[in-house]
Amino acid sequence: MADYVIETWDLTKQYDGKAGCKNITLQVPRGSVFGFLGQNGAGKSTFVRTMLGLLHPTGGKAVMLGHPIGSEESRQKVGYLPELFRYPDWLTGTQLLEHHAELCGLPRAERKTVIRDVVARVGMSGREKERIRGFSKGMQQRIGLACALLSDPELIFLDEPTSALDPIGRKEVRELIADLRDQGKTIFLNSHLLSEMESVCDYVGIIHRGELVVHGEWRKLSAVLPQVEISVEIKGQRFAEDLPAFAVGTELMRRDADQERWLVTLDQEGRVPALLQTLMARGAAVHEVVRKQQSLEEVFLYWVQKKEGEANVAHHENHV
Ligand SMILES: Nc1ncnc2c1ncn2[C@@H]1O[C@H](COP(=O)(O)OP(=O)(O)OP(=O)(O)O)[C@@H](O)[C@H]1O
Numbered sequence: 127m128a129d130y131v132i133e134t135w136d137l138t139k140q141y142d143g144k145a146g147c148k149n150i151t152l153q154v155p156r157g158s159v160f161g162f163l164g165q166n167g168a169g170k171s172t173f174v175r176t177m178l179g180l181l182h183p184t185g186g187k188a189v190m191l192g193h194p195i196g197s198e199e200s201r202q203k204v205g206y207l208p209e210l211f212r213y214p215d216w217l218t219g220t221q222l223l224e225h226h227a228e229l230c231g232l233p234r235a236e237r238k239t240v241i242r243d244v245v246a247r248v249g250m251s252g253r254e255k256e257r258i259r260g261f262s263k264g265m266q267q268r269i270g271l272a273c274a275l276l277s278d279p280e281l282i283f284l285d286e287p288t289s290a291l292d293p294i295g296r297k298e299v300r301e302l303i304a305d306l307r308d309q310g311k312t313i314f315l316n317s318h319l320l321s322e323m324e325s326v327c328d329y330v331g332i333i334h335r336g337e338l339v340v341h342g343e344w345r346k347l348s349a350v351l352p353q354v355e356i357s358v359e360i361k362g363q364r365f366a367e368d369l370p371a372f373a374v375g376t377e378l379m380r381r382d383a384d385q386e387r388w389l390v391t392l393d394q395e396g397r398v399p400a401l402l403q404t405l406m407a408r409g410a411a412v413h414e415v416v417r418k419q420q421s422l423e424e425v426f427l428y429w430v431q432k433k434e435g436e437a438n439v440a441h442h443e444n445h446v
Pocket residue numbers: 141145146147164165166167168169170171172173318
């Protein structure tokens with residue numbers, strides 16, 4: 127049986143019957159990095175805060191680490207880094223961590239070692255005795271991450287963990303996330319930085335206007351619209367004309383003296399041989415065929431636009 131650390135059924139949290147998130151049904155497998163993607167205001171934070179028991183759901187139900195959300199047990203092995211959280215800036219990094227260690231009930235005898243360990247893991251060794259007032263945004267985010275790791279959680283929620291970091295800091299956080307996953311931990315990442323998520327996530331959920339559009343292994347989601355790049359020698363014929371109906375899109379990428387490079391979008395997997403047969407039957411010399419790996423951004427846009435299209439049709443039908 128699949129082992130999920132999060133399972134929700136129609137989980138809903140709306141504010142006065144509006145906005146928030148609605149009917150979210152998803153599963154997050156243990157030991158995965160799950161990216162929760164959506165535009166600003168899509169409902170990501172509302173979902174996470176509801177899971178953590180900070181907001182009360184207005185509908186549906188959810189289980190976290192085997193316990194119903196809202197219960198003390200569900201939160202016991204959970205770490206949380208809120209988005210751009212402001213810490214008391216008169217404290218030093220170590221004082222902040224000591225305070226958090228006390229809050230999460232870490233035995234006094236272990237605190238020093240655990241703090242030293244989490245500080246090292248987030249790359250802050252040597253700076254932890256400085257006051258937070260003097261920390262850059264990136265350092266504040268790192269110390270926040272250290273707080274989230276103090277209780278050695280099984281599940282860690284990170285809300286936009288790299289938004290304030292420079293490219294090197296982002297890379298370090300990605301490595302830290304991969305490292306945590308290798309230790310068997312599950313990371314739930316909220317973000318709208320799609321290129322950031324691409325290399326680190328195993329699973330994604332796409333949320334749009336409060337509703338979950340799709341979720342699953344992202345490399346599998348990316349197969350929804352297979353694309354190939356084809357370089358052909360065109361002999362007085364136009365590539366895009368009279369292609370079979372399964373070639374749902376064609377885009378000229380480059381035109382050289384004797385060759386053209388086209389991006390062809392197929393309606394499903396397995397169409398490449400038939401496409402090549404058609405081209406060869408027309409006498410076109412095919413020089414290169416390369417499968418295009420879609421980016422997470424393309425996958426995201428595909429699903430969001432699909433959802434928008436469906437919403438427009440429903441709106442139209444309701445108004446005729
Ligand atoms: N306390 C609140 N009262 C009323 N509406 C709210 C409240 N908090 C959030 N909302 C609305 O709910 C929707 C979802 O907001 P939420 O903050 O969950 O989105 P988000 O995806 O986390 O956005 P961001 O990426 O900007 O943090 C938005 O329309 C927002 O305006």
